Amino acid sequence: MSGLLSAVRDRLAPVLGVISPIGWAVLGAAALCWTAGSLAHLTELNALALVLTIPLLIAALFVLGRAQYAVTLDLQSHRVVVGTRAVGRVQVANPSQRLILPSRIELAVGRASAQFLVPRLAPEASHEELFAVPTVRRAVLVVGPVRSVRDDPLSLMRRQVTWAKAQELYVHPRTVRLDESASGFLRDLEGTPSSDLSSSDIAFHALRDYTPGDDRRHVHWRTTARTGRLMVRQFEETRRSHVVVALGTRRDDYAGEDEFELAVSAAASIAAQTIREEKELTAITPEARQRTAGLRQMMDDYTVIDRVPGRARLHDLGQKAADLAPNASAVMLVVGSETSPGDLNRAATRLPAGVLAIAIRCVDGAEVRRSAIGGLELVTLGSLDDLPRALRAVAA
Numbered sequence: 001m002s003g004l005l006s007a008v009r010d011r012l013a014p015v016l017g018v019i020s021p022i023g024w025a026v027l028g029a030a031a032l033c034w035t036a037g038s039l040a041h042l043t044e045l046n047a048l049a050l051v052l053t054i055p056l057l058i059a060a061l062f063v064l065g066r067a068q069y070a071v072t073l074d075l076q077s078h079r080v081v082v083g084t085r086a087v088g089r090v091q092v093a094n095p096s097q098r099l100i101l102p103s104r105i106e107l108a109v110g111r112a113s114a115q116f117l118v119p120r121l122a123p124e125a126s127h128e129e130l131f132a133v134p135t136v137r138r139a140v141l142v143v144g145p146v147r148s149v150r151d152d153p154l155s156l157m158r159r160q161v162t163w164a165k166a167q168e169l170y171v172h173p174r175t176v177r178l179d180e181s182a183s184g185f186l187r188d189l190e191g192t193p194s195s196d197l198s199s200s201d202i203a204f205h206a207l208r209d210y211t212p213g214d215d216r217r218h219v220h221w222r223t224t225a226r227t228g229r230l231m232v233r234q235f236e237e238t239r240r241s242h243v244v245v246a247l248g249t250r251r252d253d254y255a256g257e258d259e260f261e262l263a264v265s266a267a268a269s270i271a272a273q274t275i276r277e278e279k280e281l282t283a284i285t286p287e288a289r290q291r292t293a294g295l296r297q298m299m300d301d302y303t304v305i306d307r308v309p310g311r312a313r314l315h316d317l318g319q320k321a322a323d324l325a326p327n328a329s330a331v332m333l334v335v336g337s338e339t340s341p342g343d344l345n346r347a348a349t350r351l352p353a354g355v356l357a358i359a360i361r362c363v364d365g366a367e368v369r370r371s372a373i374g375g376l377e378l379v380t381l382g383s384l385d386d387l388p389r390a391l392r393a394v395a396a
Helices: 002-016 021-040 043-063 221-227 257-276 295-303 314-324 341-349 384-395
Strands: 070-075 079-081 086-093 103-109 112-118 126-133 139-151 158-164 167-172 192-198 203-209 231-239 242-247 280-284 330-336 356-362 369-373 376-381
Touching (some): 021 043, 043 139, 070 139, 070 158, 070 167, 079 295, 086 103, 086 139, 103 126, 221 231, 242 314, 257 280, 257 295, 280 314, 314 341, 341 356, 341 369, 369 384, 376 384
Parallel strands (some): 079 167, 356 376
Antiparallel strands (some): 070 086, 086 126, 103 112, 103 139, 139 158, 192 231, 203 231, 369 376
């Protein structure tokens, strides 16, 4: 019995789903008037019931039948930068051999929707609509699905059919390119000397006496001839440039949404420059580690970063940087205006010894300033366009 009821319900659901809440109210009032008029033999109630029934019948004519559309949703690009428009098109075609009456098409874009009218389509005819999605914030927007809608003027009934699936649109943060002088804080690919000595590397340091096991290729024959003792070259170990970009995301560290967007854009700009210069990169937040295998993947990850409430401390982010990249040559901490000097200092103490530590403090509208907190270089940044100048100040 339950199976029969379920089958009946499934059959009736598409039909009953066509009626809008207003339509259900009118239908209920009409049924009540018909019942009361018949039982009480009141002509007035029967007349009222007829008046209510006629609009329902007319509404049913509007939604009767089903159009056989072929709908294509095409985005010109699935990734754009904040401030640029995402352009796309919706093409509606009639693949059947009969005329299709006009209808309305709805395209969902995030929480909003766009509507446009499709004219009467002859057999094998098509209609195309172009659309542009303005982007003012980082986001992953869901564009679609595309639905055809048929309803009556009184909105008593509404029939919609989904034709094209939704697609994701990534709105990446705005970034700026950093010139060579601006990115001079990044160690070059050949590496920088460390305090560790090695018998084989590229940075020559000094000469020492030969010991068994030394590579004969490193014997310095001129000095050996002069002193009468075998002398070999000793080198300083070098390390490949490894940059860590650590973005703080604690809500209380930022004065507002615009300030956080500035921080995300600054972190993404530095990370993107590091990838372009083919240096080793580790990009992190307290909650996640961004993918750095390619620029597009990394920007996708920066798109979904958001401020988080809670007690995540900045020195924990410093410790995470030290754990993930113990041989880092430079660590960039990107924070908000509400971050205290004490928090910055505690974060700096967690970083690997000898690392170049720079904190970029984002303060919306502030002038570029440079200061120091212990061994940490602190730069105040008020605008993304000032980032190259701010980094040049550090490199100077």
